[in-house]
Structures are given as structure tokens and as C-alpha cells.
Amino acid sequence: MIQNLLNGKKGIIFGALDEHSIAWQVALKAHEQGASFVLTNAPIALRKGDIFRLGEQTGSEVISADITQVDEIENLITESRNILGGNLDFILHSVGMSPNVRKGLHYTDLDYNYLNKTLDVSAISLHKVLQTAYKMDAINEWGSVVALSYIAAQRTYSTYSDMAQAKAMLESIVRSFGYHYGKKRKVRINSISQSPTITTAGTGVGGFKSFYAYAQCMSPLGNASSEDCANFCVMMFSDLTKKVTMQNLFHDGGYSTMGISETLIQSCFTCQGECFDDIAERERVMGKK
Numbered sequence: 001m002i003q004n005l006l007n008g009k010k011g012i013i014f015g016a017l018d019e020h021s022i023a024w025q026v027a028l029k030a031h032e033q034g035a036s037f038v039l040t041n042a043p044i045a046l047r048k049g050d051i052f053r054l055g056e057q058t059g060s061e062v063i064s065a066d067i068t069q070v071d072e073i074e075n076l077i078t079e080s081r082n083i084l085g086g087n088l089d090f091i092l093h094s095v096g097m098s099p100n101v102r103k104g105l106h107y108t109d110l111d112y113n114y115l116n117k118t119l120d121v122s123a124i125s126l127h128k129v130l131q132t133a134y135k136m137d138a139i140n141e142w143g144s145v146v147a148l149s150y151i152a153a154q155r156t157y158s159t160y161s162d163m164a165q166a167k168a169m170l171e172s173i174v175r176s177f178g179y180h181y182g183k184k185r186k187v188r189i190n191s192i193s194q195s196p197t198i199t200t201a202g203t204g205v206g207g208f209k210s211f212y213a214y215a216q217c218m219s220p221l222g223n224a225s226s227e228d229c230a231n232f233c234v235m236m237f238s239d240l241t242k243k244v245t246m247q248n249l250f251h252d253g254g255y256s257t258m259g260i261s262e263t264l265i266q267s268c269f270t271c272q273g274e275c276f277d278d279i280a281e282r283e284r285v286m287g288k289k
Ligand SMILES: NC(=O)c1ccc[n+]([C@@H]2O[C@H](COP(=O)([O-])OP(=O)(O)OC[C@H]3O[C@@H](n4cnc5c(N)ncnc54)[C@H](O)[C@@H]3O)[C@@H](O)[C@H]2O)c1
Pocket: 014, 015, 016, 017, 018, 020, 021, 022, 023, 041, 042, 045, 065, 066, 067, 068, 093, 094, 095, 096, 097, 121, 148, 149, 150, 193, 194, 195, 196, 197, 198, 199, 200, 201, 202, 203
């Protein structure tokens, strides 16, 4: 196994809520590979308390920050520099939340205050983190920032609701800020478009079990787990990917390139033509009931 890929590197990891969180697994792998970092989450998540267990396990300090508040991000960066003894080499943005999804509002009946909140927490927050770090010159040359995305940024997933707009904006910020930070400091910015993963944020999306099973049946390599994602993040933080920037990188076992798979044809196709409006067409294709 590769050792010490992140030896001497310093970072901030946003978004470890519990051991199912993608950020939690990234923290464990980054620690294993020699990185030191600060863990951060919203005050409400800190009250849940699990993150302190991760802090003990990885020898990391935990600092509270609401990612939508620029003054809290400034404080986080200042404190992190003090704790880690210098500038940062990597940042993980693993944050997402939609009040519209949480409240079960249909996409055709969005609450626009909630929509603003969704965009602020799940997308604009990346800009806030990057702009704050840029102004404070807080990331070393060849540093790496990774944000987590989902394929609903490009394709329609009917129950993913306004998170689809948030992910599209997130990926756009990756490209736009990737240019400016690349020119100024050779800092790399990428998003990883991850398979459905069983976490608090993931399972909060309507029909998550079907998303998960469908993607599993479709992907030649199967869904990527949060541990797999953590390995990919570590590689993206390492010096092995120095010229990768402004990309949305699919990490999904091949799902995004598929049309239909044998598994889906043979085992998972349970509709039996119920989706046809035209009964004669249904009988022609599926046979008589
Ligand atoms: N789980 C999936 O199926 C899946 C798939 C693709 C992408 N993603 C993305 O991965 C990322 C991490 O999600 P996860 O699946 O690990 O779920 P998670 O629920 O464990 O993590 C989401 C995190 O966002 C944090 N957060 C919410 N509001 C915040 C705020 N105002 N300030 C700071 N932190 C805040 C939460 O406390 C939590 O730690 C998200 O961007 C999510 O959209 C998840």
C-alpha cells in the first residue's frame, strides 16, 4: 500500500457529521497518509458531538464554523494556521443541505427563501471559502481544494430538487475560481461527482434507495463507497495530481457513461410496461397481461 502520500501537508476538512459522512472517511485516510488538519462543521453538528471522537482518533482540533458566514470562515482559517503552524495545502468542501428537500416540498412548489439557503449552504459557500482563503493568501502553491458534487448537476433526477441547481452552481464555481486561483497561486480546484452514498445528506433525498440500487445495477464497477471516495480525495490532495484543475471528476464506478446494463435488463426492470400511456403499445412491447 502507498504510504505517506500527504506527509507534511496541512488542511481543513469541512463536513464530518458522523462516521457515515464522506468527510469522516476522508479525515481517516488523510490521517493515515500523514496529513495534519483541522476539522470543522456547523455549530449544530458540533452539538451532536460525534466529530470530537474523530478529532481524538486523528489528533485534530475541531473548530465550529457556519460555512455561510464569512467572518466565521476567516476565524477558522486564522485559527487553523495557528494550530497547524502555517498555510494550508488542502481543503475539503463536503457540505450540502436543502431546506426544500428536508421539508419535503415538491420541485414545482419550492419555497424561494429555502432555495436561497440551499444555494448558500451547498454552493456559494465554496466561493466564500475560496475568496476568504484567496484574500488571506492562506493556501500554499500547488495546494488542492476538492468539493463534492452529484450527477444531478448535468442530468435530471426528479426528486433531487433544488440540490441539482446547487450542484450545477458548485461545479461552475470550481471552474471559475479554478482559473483565478490557478493563475495567482497555482492552487487547484476540482469537484468529485460521487455515487449515491449512504449518509445523512444522501438518504435525506426522496427515493434514495432506488437511486442507490439503480446506480448499483447500472455501474460496471458498482457504486463507489465513501471509503473509495476518500482514497480519491487523498490522491487529489497529493502531489501526484498537480496539473489537474477546474474539473468535475466522476467517481461512480462507470455509471455516468452508461446507457443501460444487462443487470438492469435482466433483474431490475420491474415496471412491466406500467409507464406506457398507450395500452396497445404496451401490449405490443410487453405482451398481454
Ligand atoms: N451521500 C450521497 O449520496 C452523495 C452523493 C454525491 C455527493 N454528495 C455530497 O457529498 C457532500 C457530503 O455529504 P455526505 O453525503 O457526506 O452527508 P453528511 O450529511 O454526512 O454531510 C453533509 C455535511 O454538511 C454539513 N453542513 C450543513 N450545513 C452546514 C453549514 N451551514 N455550515 C457547515 N457545515 C454544514 C453537515 O453538518 C454535514 O456534516 C455533500 O456536498 C453532498 O451533497 C453526497
